[in-house]
Amino acid sequence: MSNVKKSKTVKWGSEPKLTVLDALYLPAIASGVATAIRHALSVKPTTRQYPEVKPTIPPNYRGVHRLNRDEQGRVKCVACYMCQTACPANCIEIIAAPAPKDDPHWKDRDKYPATFTIDELRCIYCGMCEEACPVDAIELTSVYDLTGMTREEMIFDKEKLLSVFDDTSQSGNDPVRTNRGALGPASEATESGKRGTPPPGRGTRG
Amino acid sequence: MIEFLLQYWPVVWPTLGAIAVILAVVPFLGLYMTFVERKLAAYVQDRIGPNRVGPFGLLQAVADGLKIFLKEQIIPDHVYKVLYVLAPTLSLLTAMFALVVMPFGPVPQNYEGGFRFIVAPGIDIGILMMVAISSLSAYGIIVGGWASNNKYSMYGAIRSCAQFISYEIPLGLSIIGVIAISGSMNIETIVAKQSGSLLDWNVFWQPVALLVFFTSALAETNRLPFDLPECEQELVGGFHTEYSGIKFVLFFLAEYTHIVTVSFLTALLFFGGWHFPGLPGPEGASLPVLLLGLLVLVVKVSCVVIFIMLLRWALPRFRFDQLMGLAWKGLIPLGLANLLGVAIVLTFGLPKHLLALTLLLPVAAAYYSATQFNASIESAFQRRALSNKQAVLYE
Numbered sequence A: 001m002s003n004v005k006k007s008k009t010v011k012w013g014s015e016p017k018l019t020v021l022d023a024l025y026l027p028a029i030a031s032g033v034a035t036a037i038r039h040a041l042s043v044k045p046t047t048r049q050y051p052e053v054k055p056t057i058p059p060n061y062r063g064v065h066r067l068n069r070d071e072q073g074r075v076k077c078v079a080c081y082m083c084q085t086a087c088p089a090n091c092i093e094i095i096a097a098p099a100p101k102d103d104p105h106w107k108d109r110d111k112y113p114a115t116f117t118i119d120e121l122r123c124i125y126c127g128m129c130e131e132a133c134p135v136d137a138i139e140l141t142s143v144y145d146l147t148g149m150t151r152e153e154m155i156f157d158k159e160k161l162l163s164v165f166d167d168t169s170q171s172g173n174d175p176v177r178t179n180r181g182a183l184g185p186a187s188e189a190t191e192s193g194k195r196g197t198p199p200p201g202r203g204t205r206g
Numbered sequence B: 001m002i003e004f005l006l007q008y009w010p011v012v013w014p015t016l017g018a019i020a021v022i023l024a025v026v027p028f029l030g031l032y033m034t035f036v037e038r039k040l041a042a043y044v045q046d047r048i049g050p051n052r053v054g055p056f057g058l059l060q061a062v063a064d065g066l067k068i069f070l071k072e073q074i075i076p077d078h079v080y081k082v083l084y085v086l087a088p089t090l091s092l093l094t095a096m097f098a099l100v101v102m103p104f105g106p107v108p109q110n111y112e113g114g115f116r117f118i119v120a121p122g123i124d125i126g127i128l129m130m131v132a133i134s135s136l137s138a139y140g141i142i143v144g145g146w147a148s149n150n151k152y153s154m155y156g157a158i159r160s161c162a163q164f165i166s167y168e169i170p171l172g173l174s175i176i177g178v179i180a181i182s183g184s185m186n187i188e189t190i191v192a193k194q195s196g197s198l199l200d201w202n203v204f205w206q207p208v209a210l211l212v213f214f215t216s217a218l219a220e221t222n223r224l225p226f227d228l229p230e231c232e233q234e235l236v237g238g239f240h241t242e243y244s245g246i247k248f249v250l251f252f253l254a255e256y257t258h259i260v261t262v263s264f265l266t267a268l269l270f271f272g273g274w275h276f277p278g279l280p281g282p283e284g285a286s287l288p289v290l291l292l293g294l295l296v297l298v299v300k301v302s303c304v305v306i307f308i309m310l311l312r313w314a315l316p317r318f319r320f321d322q323l324m325g326l327a328w329k330g331l332i333p334l335g336l337a338n339l340l341g342v343a344i345v346l347t348f349g350l351p352k353h354l355l356a357l358t359l360l361l362p363v364a365a366a367y368y369s370a371t372q373f374n375a376s377i378e379s380a381f382q383r384r385a386l387s388n389k390q391a392v393l394y395e
Helices: A020-024 A026-041 A082-086 A128-132 A158-170 B002-007 B009-044 B060-069 B081-101 B126-135 B137-147 B151-182 B187-192 B207-220 B245-270 B287-312 B320-347 B352-394
Strands: A065-067 A092-098 A111-119 A138-140
Touching (some): A020 B352, A026 B009, A026 B287, A065 A158, A082 A092, A082 A128, A128 A138, B002 B009, B009 B060, B009 B081, B009 B245, B009 B287, B060 B245, B081 B126, B081 B137, B126 B137, B126 B151, B126 B187, B137 B151, B137 B245, B151 B187, B151 B207, B151 B320, B187 B245, B207 B245, B207 B320, B207 B352, B245 B287
Antiparallel strands (some): A065 A138, A092 A111
16 A cells, blocks of 8 residues: 555555455354353353342332322322323323311312322323322332233222332332422421421432 | 065064154254253353243243144145145155164164164165255245245245255265265265274364365254344244244254254264274174264264354354355365365375365465455555545546
8 A cells, every 4th residue: 555645634544454364264253152152151141030039120210100198198189180181191080079178187178089090001101190290199109010911900090009109108119209399388288387297208308 | 564564574673763763852852952052042142041941941842842732723825825834844854854864873884683773774875865855955945935925935935045056065065075085975884984093083184074064064954154044134034934833843843953964964974973982883782882882973963063053153144145155155166176185185095194285275265365355455445545636636
């Protein structure tokens, strides 16, 4: 290539020369087989034996929904339909009922969900419901192994969603969101207007 | 008929016995080779592999077999039904038929009677028949691809056809060298010539033939570096795209039978078969000695099989023009030159040691191809530089 005058501004590259060993192919094949043998002999599998050994799921994973309870064990939801409106997959269906006014137990809110169903098969697990919720009543947990034999089985009703809350909060798998803003006023409102202690595992606001 | 059978019973039963052994062992071997292959692949790729069914997953092969036998028999509407059903059987038939002349254990040259590890002993055109029959297995693939009435199947079949025809030639050429040195086409005789010391093995006299033979034989088995007839990424499944259940398994079994055949042939033709230095030959030997010979052969064959399986994870697949180029521009000239060397040594009665010089052949070929390649790069570079210069001038 010496007879070609090289330009100063252009970076000239050239393909590497093919040597006899390269063209013979056999050394390359031998080194390939040697690599295969080396791996076959030093068995360090990275396989996780799944059903026995479960993976650790990050707490901000968006899995099965749960309906949170407040300190008195009531469903926190106030049936505002925000999640149902926000849901891009139309998988949430709420039927609201007026809260019993004469009962002091329900004095702090106007409505509560008589039914609250989520079609877990239709859900795309985007987390919009969680972001829309003004009272942090609906959350996506890190439960990922969701199966069922029928479609009907996969439509979760209020009790099922509350039981997901019980399971996850008892086993310490409460979801953690880094982008959770200040809670809505209805969330932790108590009779006296003071903020109550946050439920277990929820972390501080912000 | 029965009288006939009774009269010839002493002659008939060893044949029937050998056939029974082959028919019983080969499908079993095929199933367990898939298991070994999956395990080996897993280890090479730092995985564990099948370990759920039975201890160490050993029953996985049985479970696979059961599942595939119980599968629904699907014949698609758009296929040519007769050929569609015929193709897998044809494929397995030819693959198994090639085993007729293949000794799968020590066979004495002067066979007298009783059980022996071969269906048809003392066939004087043994190796020729084996090559002829096993090349017929292209028909199974071509018929299957044609009958499937599917473009991908057809492409797979066409590729396979071209590949088989191309690689038949170097396969034959490499075997001729061995035949010429042994002076016989009888496989038992070829093996018997390799008794004695380690240096009697053909691999030391015909290393280039081994290279050419093994490469071509690998191409005949449609194994990974040469599995263009069924490469998943391009052709869905290749010629067996439309096949499922037991018909697919027949194709599959044929492929593994081919691997067994190739491994046996490599061990028999080049690595001394059932001979190992220090061990007695099969002539007039007792049962333990025969079993020892069988063990030696099986170990050699297993090594070849495992090498074939390891090659799968060491080499990428060829492009089709590279495949054809390797056969026509690489292996056939090499085989011819090797054959020429053998012919010269045998004709002029030169010392056999000169055959080791054939090892220089692939080196010379590599040198030639490297210089050609580098020259082509050089000229391309100069053309490019020239056009750049002109571009500067025009500015």
